[in-house]
Amino acid sequence: MLKGVFLKSPEEVQKIARACSTAGVILAEIRERVRPGIRTAQIDAWARELCRMNRVSPAFLGYRGYPSSICVSINEEVVHGIPGQRILEEGDVVSLDFGVRYEEYYGDTALTFVLGNPNDVRITGLLEATEAALWKGIEKAKPGRRIGDISAAIQKTIEARGFSVVREFVGHGLGKHLHEEPQIPGYGQEGTGLRIQPGMVFAIEPMANLGTCNVEILKDGWTAVTKDRSVSAHFEHTLVVTDGGNQVLTLISASATGS
Numbered sequence: 001m002l003k004g005v006f007l008k009s010p011e012e013v014q015k016i017a018r019a020c021s022t023a024g025v026i027l028a029e030i031r032e033r034v035r036p037g038i039r040t041a042q043i044d045a046w047a048r049e050l051c052r053m054n055r056v057s058p059a060f061l062g063y064r065g066y067p068s069s070i071c072v073s074i075n076e077e078v079v080h081g082i083p084g085q086r087i088l089e090e091g092d093v094v095s096l097d098f099g100v101r102y103e104e105y106y107g108d109t110a111l112t113f114v115l116g117n118p119n120d121v122r123i124t125g126l127l128e129a130t131e132a133a134l135w136k137g138i139e140k141a142k143p144g145r146r147i148g149d150i151s152a153a154i155q156k157t158i159e160a161r162g163f164s165v166v167r168e169f170v171g172h173g174l175g176k177h178l179h180e181e182p183q184i185p186g187y188g189q190e191g192t193g194l195r196i197q198p199g200m201v202f203a204i205e206p207m208a209n210l211g212t213c214n215v216e217i218l219k220d221g222w223t224a225v226t227k228d229r230s231v232s233a234h235f236e237h238t239l240v241v242t243d244g245g246n247q248v249l250t251l252i253s254a255s256a257t258g259s
């Protein structure tokens, strides 16, 4: 995590916004293509190809030695799953985390979905709670609020529905670096932490588990899994704090989708 919270100029925000909207559009396109029967390496190939077509660089490739352009985390995998020869099956819970760099600036976004017909209400509940927690957190990302307000809102939303919040990974500032200060945990106390100001750009990214909050890292050195091997979910958006509130930059705008 790079030291110091950087406030971004409007020119910088424009470039970050471009990185973010491109990341959002590519992730949506990839999500549409993912089907039972494909290998996860195929998802990585799509990510690389879509980066090339959109003239952006994959943000994760080579980051601290990470070997792929996207993170694909399945079922009990929490984050940082490495695409490979695994074949996706009906009912798999798939988390995709994707980031790009455009003119030195980053954008970062993630989502989770069930392949095929979701028929386990605990899993659909987990996904709904984790996405709701992201939006509850986003609501608090306003001038005058504190980082702890975001964290507390996330934690409350997830725990109220009987799920647990992952501690080991956190949201983060971003800009010229994929990870900058401040850290934004998915758990914490209202009224604590750094005061939120216009010009801050950060990624909020709650991770929640069906069972224990504890995680461990597999022998590949990257893949984080739940200790009890219960299913995990992850949603992430990047936003900029404005004078009146915030703007979520990784949403797919009407203009970007052409609809």
Ligand code: MF3
Pocket: 059, 060, 061, 063, 064, 066, 071, 080, 097, 098, 099, 108, 172, 203, 205, 236
């Ligand atoms: N995208 C992750 C995040 O949300 C970080 C991925 S790091 C990588 O912060 F090395 F796995 F790419």
Ligand code: CO
Pocket: 108, 171, 172, 203, 205, 236
């Ligand atoms: Co992130």
Ligand code: CO
Pocket: 097, 098, 099, 108, 109, 110, 205, 236
């Ligand atoms: Co991410």
